[in-house]
Amino acid sequence: MQEGSGYGRFVAGKRSKWVTLLVWIVIAVVLGVIWPAVGDRETNNAQDLSDSKPSVQAAALAKKEFPGGEGLPALIVWRNPAGLTEDQIQQIQALTERLDQDPVEQQQSVVPLYKLPPQALKGQLSEDGSTIVMPLFFNKDADSKQLKAGIEGLEEKTKAIFGMNPFDTAIDNESKLIARVTGPVGISIDASGLFSSADVSLLIATVVLVLVLLLLIYRSPVLAIIPIIAVGFAYMVTSPILGFMADQGWITVDAQSISIMTVLLFGAGTDYCLFMISRYRQILYHEPDKKKAIFQAITGSSGAIAMSGFTVVVALLVLLLAEYGAYHRFAVPFSLSIFIMFIASLTLVPALLAIFGRGSFYPFVPRTHEMEVERAKKKGKPAPAPRKIRESWIGRIVTTKPWTVLAITVVLLGGMAAFSSQVKFTYDLLSSFPENVPSREGFKVIGEQFSQGELAPVKVIVDAGGKETDLKQRLESLDYISKVSDAQQGAENANITAYDVEFNLNPYSMEAMQRIPDLRSTAEAALKDAGVSNADKQVWIDGQTAEQYDIEVVGERDAKIIIPVVIGLITLLLLLYLRSVVATAYLIATVVLSYFSALGLGWIIIHYGLGAEAIQGAIPLYSFVFLVALGEDYNIFMISSIWQKRKTMPLRQAIKEGVGETSSVITSAGLILAGTFAVLATLPIQVLVQFGIITAVGVLLDTFLVRPFMVPAITALLGKWAFWPGKYVPVTEKQEKKPSRSL
Template sequence: MQEKEPGGYGKWVAGKKTKWITVLVWVILAVVLNLIWPAVGEQENNNAANLKENEPSVIAQMVADREFPSDSGIPALIVIHKESGLATEDLTKLQELTLQLEEKPVPHQTAVIPLHKLPPPALSAQLSEDGSTLVLPVFFEVEADAEELGQGLDGIKSSMTSIFGTNPFDADIDSGDELSARVTGPVGISVDATGLFENADVSLLIGTVMLVLIFLLLIYRSPLLAVIPIIAVGFAYIVTSPILGYLAKQGIITVDSQSISIMTVLLFGAGTDYCLFIISKFRQILWNEADKRKALFQAITSSSGAIAMSGFTVVISLFALLLAEYGAYERFAVPFSLSILIMFIASLTLVPAFLAIFGRASFYPFVPRTAEMQAERARKKGKPVPAPRKKKESWIGSVVTKRPWTVIVSTIVVLGILASFSPQIKYTYDLLSSFPEDVPSREGFTLIGEQFTEGELAPVQLMLDTEGKDIDVKSRLEALDYVGMVSEPEEGSVNSDILAYQVELSMNPYSIEAMQHIPDLRSEAVSALESAGVTASDDKVWISGQTAEQYDTELAGEHDARLIIPVVVGLISLLLLIYLRSLVAMVYLVATVILSYFSALGLGWLVIHYGLGADAIQGAIPLYSFVFLVALGEDYNIFMISSIWQKSKTMPLKQAIKEGVGETSSVITSAGLILAGTFAVLATLPIQVLVQFGIITAIGVLLDTFIVRPFLVPSITMVLGEVAFWPGKRKVAAKEEQVHTFH
């Protein structure tokens, strides 16, 4: 008689025939999608605007473009420096360079400051006070992307090498008699930022794959089992990439290097976690079930709900980023959520199919077998029958059930102390501070600050509508202690009543201090208008420039945090309520993860500030970290609490907590180490925003893995007892009812 295929969801993805169909479907999807649609890497746009059109600095820039149009383009500031002083010969060669660039422009160049037309006194006036430094602006097309700008800079480097006989861009800026050159300004910063992320992509992918592979080999000591999750994640990425590429090509979404880099980490970290949830369950059941198919189907049935719930939690949380005003946040939403959606589908289909194909051999050489199978195997080999495998009691399970109040108080004190450091965090929105110190654009900016004034790099443009009245704005601005220099006013080409002033600040224009002076400048302009009898309003005063953009970025980030954080908390709470049907459990599961988040911020700040010497962290990191840590941290809570809820149907709650913690402990610890490790890979990159994000997120994952999930959550469940299920009720097992009746 033919053996009947076990029923359930598993037979559709991992049955005798369907396992091959599942693998074939994924292969076909991967091949076809990559043939018809472009890869996401081909559609990256690293110059996408981050601010909406209604932001004050964006409106101001539109006014500037209308009233004070410039055909020059976007500037590259070439900082030429010689420690011993620029000689007449050096200046002559620089004049030769500008003549060449004027006659034969490099790709995408629009203009150059014609040093060759300046008489010697005027040329000398361009030098720094000690005569060691000169800044040469070269302008490029506004529409040019980073790659095209890079081509133009390569042309300039080639010309300078030819004229000077050596490449000054490779020279050490501290060398006494050697001429050096660095490119900074908008063009230099854009090219360097893109180059850092491009280099990061490859090293990040290699580092992440190797780390996951090593962790899996150490944990399971099975070569085949280490490869299965990697293959599953690989398929998920190969399928995700063309879908995102198509959406980007159609203009539905915008993707950049930063989002793709973090998406890769997220896929390998979270994706491997989902794979481990089902693999560990399969392994556990194989110790007691001889039929590998039945064991696999039981594993799928018992873990699929928690995996799906965990996946949906992350997907929906990341989708909430679509509500963001700030473009960089919004661009994260679709790549991250779509990749996780496809990944947890792969973990529920492709991974079971692979496990069905390889069966017990997946765990070779440490194959899980039932006691009967081990005895039979020993008899065939003529060896003594091994003793039955004893189930180890979890010491953590014992601690949280015997001393729950001690655990709760101690863990909350530790987490609370760490969280108390989070209000001390200082933030920055300066892109340059995110670069390594030896990046050319940062070296060039530092030279400008030392030899001239930092405010020259990015002056603030203040415009106001005077309605034709004589207003002395220049002297009022020059009297401000944070203003270094103010240009003469320029009249608008469309509306001559609009005057523009170039205001150089006496500080780093990218600093938090400079940003906070934007409202002060606006207030000063408003006061000047009102003193002349002009009714001031938003359409009378405009401020543009990098400092104004960063100030609006800060405000947009604060708005997004106020909106998105409550939305994420609300969505996760709703999903937990639907899944667990317990209001009480939902409250303490969300509360513990939020506490863990603030603890991660506090500890992360201690590491970044005191350990790495950073004065501030990037302003975008708290919201990024919140969305990731709250969603991913809830994953582990869901997986563990699901086990407790399931076991509580057949045993006393205390025993269910003890066994649930013990049963999920090893897999969640493994998953947490892998996830934290993948985020920690970001800390090896040369980009500070990714380093800081990686450190804080890795710390948060470790706190969830080793404190919140194994100790705090089960202890709270133990103390609350039956109340933890409110307003639902726990289904009491028959054996437990008998015990209560006896007592």
């Protein structure tokens, strides 16, 4: 290829390589100056459910008809293991009076304990007299930073009255007063704190891991830095674009999406860089001109990189179809970051390789045999033997014993996939926190001293049209209910009444969530028996448990839509790329099998290894989108090599060489991608730990089982039918090999 030709000259020519680098620098600097970073535009209290969902409608009605309880509750747990003293109780009363007269930031109301007579207040204590819960209500629209400022104000007032800060007292202290903030406010503050504290450590850990793995695998400091530079520029461009979009209100970003986006950029981004780098290194062993080598590398790898990147972008964009806010918010940051990253892989990485040339691989510089001979002659050493191409033992096995290979991989993957049917799910965010987080410690105290249901009661609201009902008695008769308040009358509509209902179990548990339909049917039955028409439209249930139930329902709806659409779009892209129905079918089937195997093996590790009772309900869909899209990356890169080589050699030889040619780069890329997702497992947030484990396991299964063994074995078994309905022209051993062109 001549220097003056097309795309290669445009991004990595003698002068254009410097222009390419300069353009990326200018874009990164300018965008960073004029637009805010995405981290500065986080919104961690965005609504996950649309206004049409039952729990959201119930919350709106509760805010309108029962304004006294419309705030977001913070449950302040006060405990003295030796028993709360009279002085401590009076100080708690004084604190509520102070808060009533001088509210903290975003505070709406406080239960006025100071107005209660001593006897009534003692009735609020636990049976052993050691604990009391003080509700404090905040603005529902406040974000976690504002809520945290309010709680910090509470602590300041507490220190002024108590002369010490009981919020800092260790939970196991047996002699001092202990205070903890739990309930929705405490959970929101702790969740935000855990994610924000994880951002920096996650970024550092990911960069260090990628550098270490690149150094261990390629043993070249320059080569290790090139992908980091490319990913860094991609992040510097992506961040302000997302920040601008968030500023305009086009998208909403939260700490969780930014954390996973960082991992995705470094993992998948490094993979795309390695696809280009490995092709460049292979060519340098045969091509003395480094300029021609980089142009050939661009031509030989750009199609597979673009196809791989586009597949992931399309799959992630499908999340825009989700109704659940957390899924929907992932779509744009993830897809945009991957889009910019594969653009960087096709422009910035070739430019950097052109700038560093063979020095990119120092000290193990790839040279042609003639160059090695000349180098040895200058040093007075004997001429080295021609470099031999090592035959891949995997390529030999999959072409000589394809049935055996296929049987073993199917049994292994199928056995792991069988465990996926045993997976249990939870939507309890609190259970994903470390045990020493304040909101979880406070929740544990409430569960031990009172009823767990006090943490998050639900409000059953009905419109009986002025008719008498026995709803309270019916609710009290339910075996999963511990307490039902007296009826409250609506502020604007006197026909509307509400009952605060406390479960006798964890209100965030799956068991409590599954009781929501029964609560609704109980209320509807009471209305029907009272002669209320359209009873099914006159019942609303407000509260965290009802919201989580709606999240589960919406999540199941999203999975039923997103999974088929992702598979359909990737299938279409593969059909267009490979022009083979058969190959597309088995490539999709193997990745789907790999996903269920990852879910099963992940469950074995998380449940039997780490002792978790359930995994977060959102993880299967997250993992599916990532694993199916990223898993096809490796299949595309390998199968494109086989498709290219079969034009100049027999199919089995093409499979053998294609597997051997791509094995090292895909193995190293898979290790790096799995390693970056595994970094999530070091964080203190179980939802990220579980997502990281399952995704890392899936990537490793793709890297070491599906891509090197299962896919080429199936291709070898199918032979010419692997290309159907595309035209397959067999090439015999005796036919002259002609130069092949890139797929």
